[in-house]
Amino acid sequence: MAFNPKHILTIRDLRAADINFILDTALSFKEINTRQIKKVPTLRGKTIVNLFFEASTRTRTSFEIAGKRLSADTINISASSSSVVKGETLEDTAQNIEAMHPDIIVMRHSASGACDYLAKRLKCSIINAGDGTHEHPSQALLDAFTIRQHKGQIAGLTVAIVGDVTHSRVVRSNIYCLTKLGATVRVAGPRTMLPPGLEKLGCEVHSSLSSAISGADCVMMLRIQRERQGKTLIPSLREYARFFGLNTENIKLAKDDAIVLHPGPMNRGVEISSFVADGPQNVILDQVENGVAVRMALLYLVAGGEQLPKD
């Protein structure tokens, strides 16, 4: 079944079949990344603009490499060097870029709904690379891809996600993605970091790390932003680490073969101890590796997906 979306804005609006199609497509791209010559002509002649209004290393680089390995022309624009600082509106910035006829804009923005906003106003395709605290679809897809790689399938698994849920776009996309694929998702964090109505997204809500990760197949730790310390959400990183940090002791509550994920960048010693982050259960760098394949799949499918890559 073909899936050629105009945009990738949310996971919420995808069907399970669409998600599986993306993951299957990504699998067929993954091998390209380990070849001697890591390039196929699939998107030759296509122009991709990475329009990043928020700092990003991992996601931007991943999309850039994905585009280049598919032979697209990839241009990076970051907010600090753009006209945003001159007071130009988002619509004007985007329309100026569109006037140069890109095929795809990969966009990250600090405002929830910003990608939706542009998709309603521009003719080219938009891929959401993270909008505010709303969604981060490509992250959820690479997480699902990584879980599938290690666990065979996602249906029937229990996935615990722990951290600042309120401010996390990763968690929202992951809840939709994993529950659509048949997993049980538990989220946990201090109540100051759990927004109301969370269970309506389809997950279980736990108030302790231990109850969330007990018997879990996968444990995903969310980054705690250092600037939240000493504000009203948590008193200190020290206390956060004690009650919500993953360490070599509490990881034993999860299944013996549980895998540990983190979307990065990690705060070692805060939400995750180095011994877990570097331990045998971690698949954190697999996530990063798989991110390139998943983003190749997204770019390919959004660009039309006419011919599957062959040697």
Next chain:
Amino acid sequence: MKILIKNGHLVDPKNNIDGQFDLLIDQGKVVAVEPSINAPDAEVVDASGLLVTPGLIDIHVHLRDPGLEYKEDIISGTRAAAAGGVTSIACMPNTKPVIDSAPLVEYIINKAKNQGSANVFPVAAISQGMKGEVLAEMGELKAAGCVAFSDDGVPVVSGELMRRAFEYADTFGAPIISHAEDLSLVGDGCMNEGEVATELGLKGIPWVAEDAATAREIMLAEFTGARLHVAHVSTKGSVELVRQAKARGVKVTCEATPHHFTLTDEAVRGYNTNAKMNPPLRTRSDVDAIRAGLADGTIDAIATDHAPHHYDEKNVEFAIALNGIVGLETLLPLTLQLVRDGVIDLVRAVALLTCRPAEIIGIDRGSLEVGAVADIALIDPELEWTLDAQKLQSKSKNTPFDGWQLRGAAVQTLLAGCTVHPR
């Protein structure tokens, strides 16, 4: 010149009139209200099939004049009022500069008299510059013609200053209108805190931000014995707080907006910036509580919080869009919908739009007894029309009701006997 409004269904709640009456106007005043009037020398307006009511009164309007005329001014804002059947409005002081001195009150009154299409009653600031630090010169402001005091949109944080504001305003017989919100609980929230905000990833404003502030204002009003009017109640809790306060004799009144009794936070989906206002759209149970409050008398008036904003200020990312919607031209059909929904009867609806708000701000409008100023709305309650935002009289088009099928409209509006709508 005499005008005879014949065969209309006169609804004048203040005077307990609800039935077929003719009404004769001479020199801008009502001179007769009888079941049947013959006046050969009068111009006859046939009001068959129409409601004849006192001109509507909206006590919560932002006219943006002076200083923000690119959004609205006294001319366009009062034209919008007339088009909506509204003949008297109270305008909020958050202009540039803030209405905190007598000459500014006089400017508004004079401009409205000379160029406006409705009566304009200024609400002046509680604190100088609406900074929440020093009381405005309330005595002079009242003498210049303001009808109430409010730091609308920028609630007074200090309990002490608010206490003194109640006491001082009471000295001059004017009520305090409170935009009741605890700003620390609002934070940088941009919609109601709840399921929809969680899903959209937008920062929420919890109901307790309003309830906590409403509770404080009520306690201060009770303590000082002064008069409090709570603006735009949006939560179940604040309706209940006002209900309880009234029961124990606190001098408190409150208003609700059409959008808060019509829409829920579901309207924000799709990041609709025309569903962004402050206080925010709440949940179904809040809407139901406001409707119950309108029915049982807890809520005294329907007011629009007409808040014009330029296209550019709404055509942005949701989090940075400005708060507010225009409301003058949708007040009537949305209120009549409450009657059709069986929430309130027609007489109560008209009271909420006329004599009750007039009492709150202490103006001699909102009723049609002999001798009253002939501010009158002729309303076709069944007229069906589709709202086209671009055709609004207001300079700004920021409404979440664009494209809605509405029922009920003012077909003619008279201001002191002169037709101000249609133009």
